Amino acid sequence: MPSYVPHTDAEIAEMLAFVGLSSLDELFEAVPPALRLARGLDIAPGLSEPDTLAVMEGLADRNRRAGRELVCFAGGGAYDHEVPATVRRVAFRSEFVTAYTPYQPEVAQGVLQALFEYQTLLCRLTGMEIANASLYDGASACVEAVNLAVAATGRHTVLLSRGVNPNWRQVLGTYAAGTGHEYVTCDLSGGLTEWRDDAEPAALLVQYPNYLGCLEDLAAARAFADRAGAYLLVAFDPVAAGVLRSPGEFGADVVVGEGQPFGTPLSFGGPYLGVFTCKRDHVRRLPGRLVGETVDADGRRSYVTTLRTREQDIRREKASSNVCTNQTLIAVACAVQLAWLGTSGLHELALRCARGTRYARDALLSIDGVEPLVDAPVFREFAVTTPAAPEVIIERIAEEGYLAGIPLSAEYGERGLLLSVTERRTRDEIDAFVAAFEKVIR
Amino acid sequence: MMPAAAGGKATSAPIMGRDAEPALFELSSPGRRAASFRTTGVPEWSVDELVPVDHRRSQPAPIAELSERDVVGHFTRLSHRQYSVDLGAYPLGSCTMKYNPKLCDDAAALPGLTDVHPAAPAALTQGWLELLARLEQVLCRITGMHAATLQPPAGAAGELTGLLLMRAWHGEHGGQRRKVVIPDSAHGTNPASVTLGAYETVTVPSDERGLVDVAALRERLDEEVAGIMLTNPNTLGLFEEDIAEIAAAVHEVGGLLYYDGANLNAILGVTRPGDMGFDIVHMNLHKTFAVPHGGGGPGAGPVAVSQRLAPYLPGPRPVVGDDGNYRWEDPPKSIGRVHSWHGNALALARAYAYILANGSDGLRRVAEAAVLNANWLRARLRGVYDLPYDRPNMHEFVASTTSLKKEKGLRALDVAKRLLEEGFHAPTVYFPLIVDEALMIEPTETESLQTLEALGDALERIAGGDIDDARHAPRTTPVRRVDEARAARQLIPTWDARE
Numbered sequence: 001m002p003s004y005v006p007h008t009d010a011e012i013a014e015m016l017a018f019v020g021l022s023s024l025d026e027l028f029e030a031v032p033p034a035l036r037l038a039r040g041l042d043i044a045p046g047l048s049e050p051d052t053l054a055v056m057e058g059l060a061d062r063n064r065r066a067g068r069e070l071v072c073f074a075g076g077g078a079y080d081h082e083v084p085a086t087v088r089r090v091a092f093r094s095e096f097v098t099a100y101t102p103y104q105p106e107v108a109q110g111v112l113q114a115l116f117e118y119q120t121l122l123c124r125l126t127g128m129e130i131a132n133a134s135l136y137d138g139a140s141a142c143v144e145a146v147n148l149a150v151a152a153t154g155r156h157t158v159l160l161s162r163g164v165n166p167n168w169r170q171v172l173g174t175y176a177a178g179t180g181h182e183y184v185t186c187d188l189s190g191g192l193t194e195w196r197d198d199a200e201p202a203a204l205l206v207q208y209p210n211y212l213g214c215l216e217d218l219a220a221a222r223a224f225a226d227r228a229g230a231y232l233l234v235a236f237d238p239v240a241a242g243v244l245r246s247p248g249e250f251g252a253d254v255v256v257g258e259g260q261p262f263g264t265p266l267s268f269g270g271p272y273l274g275v276f277t278c279k280r281d282h283v284r285r286l287p288g289r290l291v292g293e294t295v296d297a298d299g300r301r302s303y304v305t306t307l308r309t310r311e312q313d314i315r316r317e318k319a320s321s322n323v324c325t326n327q328t329l330i331a332v333a334c335a336v337q338l339a340w341l342g343t344s345g346l347h348e349l350a351l352r353c354a355r356g357t358r359y360a361r362d363a364l365l366s367i368d369g370v371e372p373l374v375d376a377p378v379f380r381e382f383a384v385t386t387p388a389a390p391e392v393i394i395e396r397i398a399e400e401g402y403l404a405g406i407p408l409s410a411e412y413g414e415r416g417l418l419l420s421v422t423e424r425r426t427r428d429e430i431d432a433f434v435a436a437f438e439k440v441i442r
Numbered sequence: 443m444m445p446a447a448a449g450g451k452a453t454s455a456p457i458m459g460r461d462a463e464p465a466l467f468e469l470s471s472p473g474r475r476a477a478s479f480r481t482t483g484v485p486e487w488s489v490d491e492l493v494p495v496d497h498r499r500s501q502p503a504p505i506a507e508l509s510e511r512d513v514v515g516h517f518t519r520l521s522h523r524q525y526s527v528d529l530g531a532y533p534l535g536s537c538t539m540k541y542n543p544k545l546c547d548d549a550a551a552l553p554g555l556t557d558v559h560p561a562a563p564a565a566l567t568q569g570w571l572e573l574l575a576r577l578e579q580v581l582c583r584i585t586g587m588h589a590a591t592l593q594p595p596a597g598a599a600g601e602l603t604g605l606l607l608m609r610a611w612h613g614e615h616g617g618q619r620r621k622v623v624i625p626d627s628a629h630g631t632n633p634a635s636v637t638l639g640a641y642e643t644v645t646v647p648s649d650e651r652g653l654v655d656v657a658a659l660r661e662r663l664d665e666e667v668a669g670i671m672l673t674n675p676n677t678l679g680l681f682e683e684d685i686a687e688i689a690a691a692v693h694e695v696g697g698l699l700y701y702d703g704a705n706l707n708a709i710l711g712v713t714r715p716g717d718m719g720f721d722i723v724h725m726n727l728h729k730t731f732a733v734p735h736g737g738g739g740p741g742a743g744p745v746a747v748s749q750r751l752a753p754y755l756p757g758p759r760p761v762v763g764d765d766g767n768y769r770w771e772d773p774p775k776s777i778g779r780v781h782s783w784h785g786n787a788l789a790l791a792r793a794y795a796y797i798l799a800n801g802s803d804g805l806r807r808v809a810e811a812a813v814l815n816a817n818w819l820r821a822r823l824r825g826v827y828d829l830p831y832d833r834p835n836m837h838e839f840v841a842s843t844t845s846l847k848k849e850k851g852l853r854a855l856d857v858a859k860r861l862l863e864e865g866f867h868a869p870t871v872y873f874p875l876i877v878d879e880a881l882m883i884e885p886t887e888t889e890s891l892q893t894l895e896a897l898g899d900a901l902e903r904i905a906g907g908d909i910d911d912a913r914h915a916p917r918t919t920p921v922r923r924v925d926e927a928r929a930a931r932q933l934i935p936t937w938d939a940r941e
């Protein structure tokens with residue numbers, strides 16, 4: 001087995017002598033004998049590098065890969081986008097991969113500048129003024145948005161659109177057991193949220209486009225929030241920024257989202273990227289790290305993490321959040337991918353998603369018995385009702401080489417299926433998928 | 443004789459070049475572009491035909507206009523302005539900045555792992571479910587616990603998960619309690635998580651040994667205490683020798699014990715939190731199990747629990763049926779999901795590969811070498827720096843510049859900045875809060891004796907050096923000391939916020 005411990009036996013003996021011990025076991029004298037493991041760990045002995053890889057390959061081989069093995073029409077917060085070679089080669093340079101949090105800015109300008117650029121890019125996409133250096137994922141970004149709004153307004157109830165990703169809503173519910181926040185779920189009508197009157201909500205949380213792919217009416221949400229004196233929190237698909245007006249233009253206070261589409265493969269759900277952006281007024285309540293520009297002792301442009309007194313290591317139980325380790329590397333990958341896409345590339349990416357979605361939706365709806373679940377306009381995701389149970393369709397069509405989508409839970413109606421189309425899907429793939437779909441529902 | 447390359451230093455690297463790299467936005471040239479897309483044959487509807495006018499953006503979102511070569515050059519040059527473990531030693535206490543085997547990078551890059559949609563049915567993702575189930579099992583064996591969740595994406599998320607588990611437990615066993623006890627040496631995420639778990643933090647002092655003051659703890663224990671959060675070894679690098687007594691006292695009042703696993707590296711194969719009496723354990727896979735830190739993340743913070751808490755774990759969890767097939771299942775009294783999907787899956791895969799490669803024998807060796815290295819370096823620095831707790835330590839120890847500050851004004855911060863000039867990363871400074879001018883040093887097991895010698899020599903040179911020299915350090919790094927006060931006073935959080 002490989003050992004990543006460099007010490008030779010002679011060196012160990014020399015070092016033990018230096019510290020006045022005669023055996024390695026004596027290093028653990030402070031551990032009471034009753035607590036010491038007599039026979040070592042009950043796990044297998046170590047494997048060589050090739051043997052380890054063989055085990056991992058064996059496991060990997062038992063998954064059906066998106067791509068040729070399983071053409072992906074599933075989305076729901078995890079999207080099958082192209083990751084260009086540039087991202088893989090550059091964002092995963094070992095200087096970025098094997099660095100710690102930039103606590104010593106003099107030797108961390110690389111990560112700091114990349115994060116500063118990431119913050120700038122995300123603000124441009126969302127129309128906000130402040131972006132943090134990342135949170136864990138879409139769900140945790142929603143949690144932090146709500147925490148900010150509750151702290152700022154002193155109110156505890158949040159109007160939560162049913163159009164917000166159900167997994168994210170579950171996470172909000174889990175954390176509410178601690179924070180005590182109350183959620184009033186607002187139903188969808190025709191695919192768009194109907195805000196319910198509640199005397200004093202802290203905030204409205206809406207997803208744009210929503211879980212069913214529909215373009216929510218953010219102007220109406222803003223007006224409703226204004227009447228209630230509440231914050232408008234928007235969970236935004238950053239890819240949509242290529243064609244859609246930003247939530248900032250609609251007056252959102254906090255814009256969060258899942259940044260996975262930029263630079264991160266499907267990865268069975270993680271590590272992904274929690275995007276958090278807000279108006280400048282809220283910066284004192286910002287969760288997590290923020291990079292700012294400054295100068296060094298010689299007056300040269302430099303970057304450093306700033307407004308640190310919000311954070312847990314200084315403010316402890318009064319911190320704006322408990323987050324410490326975040327998803328910096330994924331944020332760097334996101335910045336590299338956005339730089340590679342560029343202004344026109346981002347627009348084209350979004351346009352291609354919308355085109356593929358239109359084409360696939362029209363084709364599927366031409367099948368007898370497949371109906372639109374809702375009618376509101378969509379961007380890159382859509383929901384249909386199917387004549388057979390969606391779980392059964394998904395299982396059968398997998399044998400033809402397609403991942404048909406995600407079954408919708410009963411809260412959205414009976415036999416609902418959510419599909420997503422990215423820029424990767426070709427017309428031939430979509431045509432063949434639709435033909436297979438027609439076959440398996442018969 | 444010192445070998446020519448004294449190991450683990452980064453003074454030879456281009457990182458120390460000092461030319462600034464322009465911002466991405468300054469490199470932009472109208473009309474340039476790197477992006478290209480698959481030929482799809484999908485009809486080319488215009489944006490007007492696809493997006494209703496109320497929702498349509500009038501101007502494209504400005505990114506930058508760059509060639510691929512521009513992008514690659516820019517980020518490569520940035521990488522040269524960044525210190526990393528692969529470049530040199532990183533003795534950052536509490537962070538376990540060990541070398542991460544490259545094997546794990548390859549394992550986590552297998553397309554059969556990366557190209558899998560998290561919502562694909564279990565029948566199509568059996569490899570992933572089995573990997574996660576096996577990882578849960580080995581982590582339970584390493585920690586001496588009964589069951590685990592892999593969802594928490596970092597240590598702090600694991601802490602909050604653990605506190606919510608405490609809530610769920612007490613809710614069903616005698617009612618909610620108000621307080622959680624943490625030592626004064628605890629990491630900042632502990633009290634921050636306690637607040638999010640809707641508990642009140644009660645601090646217990648450390649005694650002159652640097653350990654939890656058991657008498658003071660007893661005074662704080664009552665029926666209002668939901669539990670205690672401890673790291674063992676603690677943040678001074680000392681093993682809490684009275685842990686069995688502490689566990690009994692906390693359990694006596696019906697409280698639960700939470701193990702902050704940030705320092706698990708020190709005890710792998712030596713002892714287990716479960717055997718010490720802990721009920722809930724989080725692990726930082728990005729410390730102990732060689733998930734690289736990525737400049738700040740991602741990590742993974744699985745939580746393992748004793749049998750009585752298993753029904754409350756977040757779900758869904760992978761379980762295997764009698765037919766050998768894996769499926770997702772929610773624990774019967776689950777507190778619910780704590781992640782969008784299944785946790786930081788690729789980080790979990792890396793950790794599993796690391797555990798496979800090391801095995802029971804290798805992991806024990808990790809702990810031995812980590813503890814040996816830290817003790818060697820403490821002995822080396824005796825008489826050079828103050829050692830407020832100069833007794834056998836585990837994987838890390840805390841030194842201080844209190845005497846040097848009195849003598850000539852040398853602060854922990856100055857030592858950190860001088861060490862950067864010497865080609866090493868700095869230790870953690872000013873933590874734990876209970877030590878004045880703290881230098882928290884964790885060499886980790888992957889640094890060689892030669893590297894430790896070079897590090898010890900550098901630290902000795904710094905202690906004996908001129909104070910003016912120290913105040914002006916660092917001078918050979920990509921930038922010199924940065925003006926942090928100005929960054930906060932004149933906040934420039936984006937390129938567009940510049941004057």
Ligand SMILES: Cc1ncc(COP(=O)(O)O)c(C=O)c1O
Binds near residue numbers: 325597
């Ligand atoms: C002792 C201790 N506890 C908790 C944490 C928090 O872990 P994370 O950064 O993964 O959230 C850390 C590390 O930062 C730590 O050193």
